[in-house]
Amino acid sequence: MKILRVVYEWPPPWTGLAPALYGMTKAQTKLGHHITVFCARWPKAGALELLSNVDIKAFLRAPIKGTALVTTAPLMAIYFVFWRLFHKVDVLHLHGHFGLYIYIYKFLFGFIDKTPIVAHFHICSKARENEILHSGKRIYVLSKFIEWPLHKLSEVLALKLASYCICVSESVKNDFIKEYSADEKKLIVIESGVDTDIFKPCNPYEKLDLRRRVGIKEDAVVVSNIGAFVDRKNIHLIVESLKFLPSNFVVMLVGKGEKAYVDKLKEIVASEGLGLRVKFVGEKSNPELPIYYQLSDVFVLPSVYEGFPKVVLEALSCGISVAASGFKLPLDIKGLYEVKVHSADSLAELITKITEESVKIDINLIRSRFSWDAQARKVDFVYDKLRV
Structure with a gap:
């Protein structure tokens, strides 16, 4: 098939959804598809990651966060x-909300252009907005008055015009049913995937070597978080949990975030005297990330709201137990724990429980169920339904 994939992010940088979109596209080319990608990126982000049978058209990213749908998307x-x-x-395969104006185009000219649309929802913006408002988290002006309203318009049009809507988790699917009374027959759950060729376990000797290379003590219990540091992810609770954990527990934070929130994290570290127990690693490219999972003991993501975060699968694929929240957790995956209470002391108790239980992750289950090759075959099933 010839597929047009519309996405906001494409590597480099390997941030946000970029690794997932790259992984899915790469897997789909193995099935014989030719894919054209429309994406947005900074001119100095580096050379595009190219794939065989994939054409890429890049547009300039929005100059200000939260304005993509009034700058890049119309162009x-x-x-x-x-x-x-x-x-x-x-097929038009539209991810997230970046395809808003293509939905408008189809609304106006769909009687001429009969090309089917597959929408791909990584979150439900209306549900995320409600969760953030309920939790009392900070709301940015551009998000409140520009980004969120346009996101919700995109979701309404997607539900109306798409032949099928792929949701990355049951919780995202349920959010669309709850918030929009969406037609359940249109909603198909296909979770995010993971590149099981690079995200894989290491042996104990390799783990010790990795710790030496990044300056972490061999006997430390490493609690890690990888990704964007923003308020809704509650990274500060991970740092504060150290107050209730033995002195050999350390936190490793890999990524970057909003300056105000990162400053808040550093203030907590300084005020609580945790400078020797919290390591800010900085942002790393996707090929560099596996070692930071492999040297960890527990991965923690105590978010208020998530779709189906790729970092959870990456950690599990590396054999690391995960404590997470903000989405409906697959209960049949050993080593995946739910963060039920968002407080530092409760999180410390859960981290202690996970390290004591030391559950062995079923790597074969992760590979068979969540590899990008497996997910691409599921998407092909959706494409096949378009031909019926």
Whole structure:
């Protein structure tokens, strides 16, 4: 099939959804598909990650966070209209909300352009907005008055115009049913995937060597978090949990975040005297990430709201137990624990429990169920339904 994939992120940088979109696209090419990717990126982000049978058209990213749908997305949509005059595709696969104006195009001209749409929901913005409002987290002005309203418009149009809507978790699917009374027959759950070729366990000797290389003591119990440091992910609770844990427990934070929130984290570290127990590693590319999972003992993500975070699968694929929240956890995966109470002392108790139980992760289950090759075959099943 000829597929047009519309996404906001493509590597580099290997942040946000970029690794997932790259992994899915790579797996789909193995099935014989030819894919054109419309994406947004910074000019100095580095050379595009290229794949065989994949054409990439990159547009300039939004200059200010939260404004993509009033800057980059309209420009991309104008290009799309002219591009469609000369290019035939079998399916429009639109991820997230970046395809808002393509939905509007289909709403206006769908009687001419019969190309089916598959929407791909990584979150439900309306549900995320409600969760953040309920939790009392900080709300940015641009998000409240520009980003969220346009996201919700995109979701309404997607539910109306798409032939099928892929949701990355049962909780995302349920959010759309709850918030929009969405047609359940249109919603298909296909979780995020993981590159099991690079995210894999290491042996104890390799683990010790990795710790020496990054300056972590051999006998330390490493509690890690990898990704974006933002308020809704409750990274501060991970840091504060050290007050209730033995002195050999350390926290390793890999990634970057909003300056105000990172400053808050550093203030907690300084005020609580945790400077020797918290390590800020900085942002790493996707190929560099496996070692930071492999040298860890527990991965923690106590979020208020998530879709189905790829970092959870990456940690499990490396054989590391996970404590997480903000989405419906698959209960049949050993080593995946739910964070039920968002407080530092409760989180410390859960971390202690996980380290004491030392559950062995079923790596074969992760590979068979969540590898990108497995997920690409599930998406192919959705494409097949379009032909019926």
